[in-house]
Amino acid sequence: MDNIKVSRMAISDLNEIKDVLLLDFDDFWSVSILETELINPNSKYIMAKINNKIVGFAGIWKAVDDVHITNIVTAKKFRRQNIGSVLLTNLIQMAKEEKGITSITLEVNSTNIPAQRLYEKFGFKVVGLRKKYYNNTEDAIIMTREL
Ligand SMILES: CC(C)(COP(=O)(O)OP(=O)(O)OC[C@H]1O[C@@H](n2cnc3c(N)ncnc32)[C@H](O)[C@@H]1OP(=O)(O)O)[C@@H](O)C(=O)NCCC(=O)NCCS
Incomplete structure (x- = not known):
């Protein structure tokens, strides 16, 4: 899909998805944890949008x-459409732009095979x-990947 737009995610963006986190995203985090993450100065979050609707999000912690990748999730209906890959590509780029970061x-x-396959595809190795x-x-x- 080439109409995926990635941008920084702010706490205000949570309004759009907070009521559907469990249903649409199957996210393992509660809204309150995500809220805390979105205002944590050591964290950076991005979201993927299609037609101006949030279809995925992901974050790193320095x-x-x-x-450290804290979370990466694609809305259930949009999985296997390259969104996770686009988000991960952006996270890796963000990590490269941080000073002094080597990995x-x-x-x-261990039961999450889709995520493990995604990370392997991007060169992450089990450590x-x-x-x-x-x-x-x-x-x-x-899992770790050298930058
Ligand atoms: C893991 C997750 C983010 C992948 O997102 P996605 O948008 O479906 O990923 P993509 O379409 O970019 O897939 C990229 C690659 O991941 C792997 N992959 C994704 N889903 C897979 C599945 N169900 N089974 C096997 N491999 C899978 C494949 O290698 C795929 O490449 P391919 O389509 O060329 O075979 C998504 O399944 C998800 O949101 N899961 C729930 C949240 C979660 O577990 N996050 C990870 C926390 S560590």
Whole structure:
């Protein structure tokens, strides 16, 4: 899809999606966590729009020499249409533009195959495992890509 427009996401953009986060996006975060993230000075969020409607969003968090991907999600009805790839391409570019950053890292649920495939496609490699990271049951896979 070539009509995907990416821009910075602000707290005011949350109004459009806050009531449909669970239904349309299947997002694992509550509105309040997302609110906190959107005003966190160490975080940067972007959104993807099609026909002026938010169809995905993603964020990074800057540490000392590493950028951490905090979230990346595409609206359910728009999955497999390249939106996740467009968002991830933008996040990688944002990480490259940060001073002193050499790598980009994330945690992904070991059961989340679509996300793992997406990250692999963009050159992320598995570097570790956090046992029972999610709800004290599911493991998190740690993946990193050098910039
Ligand atoms: C992971 C997610 C963001 C991917 O978004 P998307 O817009 O569907 O991604 P794209 O269309 O750009 O797909 C890019 C690649 O990801 C992989 N992929 C995406 N969905 C997949 C699926 N259901 N099964 C296997 N691979 C998949 C493929 O390699 C795909 O490339 P291809 O279409 O050329 O085969 C989306 O599934 C999502 O929002 N999931 C719920 C939230 C989530 O789990 N986020 C990750 C948190 S770590």
